[in-house]
Amino acid sequence: MSPNPWRGEVALVLGGVSHALRPSFTALVAAEEEIGPLFALVERTGAGQLRLGEMVALFWHCLANREHVTREGFAEAVARSGLAACTPALRALMVQVLKGGE
16 A cells, blocks of 8 residues: 555555554544653654554554454564664654654
């Protein structure tokens, strides 16, 4: 699934498969309920204190299409891809959390 920038979507490529992450209000509220306040998440990210589980939770709640993936499988794909591969998508989501949609 290709991300739609007009909807604020961000691409996350895991194992050669592109996943669209959509930071909708509903998705961000669900992520916040699981991992705590988003502003604190942004601060931890900036301080290098973001945990892998927090990143996976944020990505999972923003995942636009969960049709053919389980959370466990998704988390494993994130871990296999590594932090460097996930950083651009994480950064784009953090910018959207701070600035909102255009």
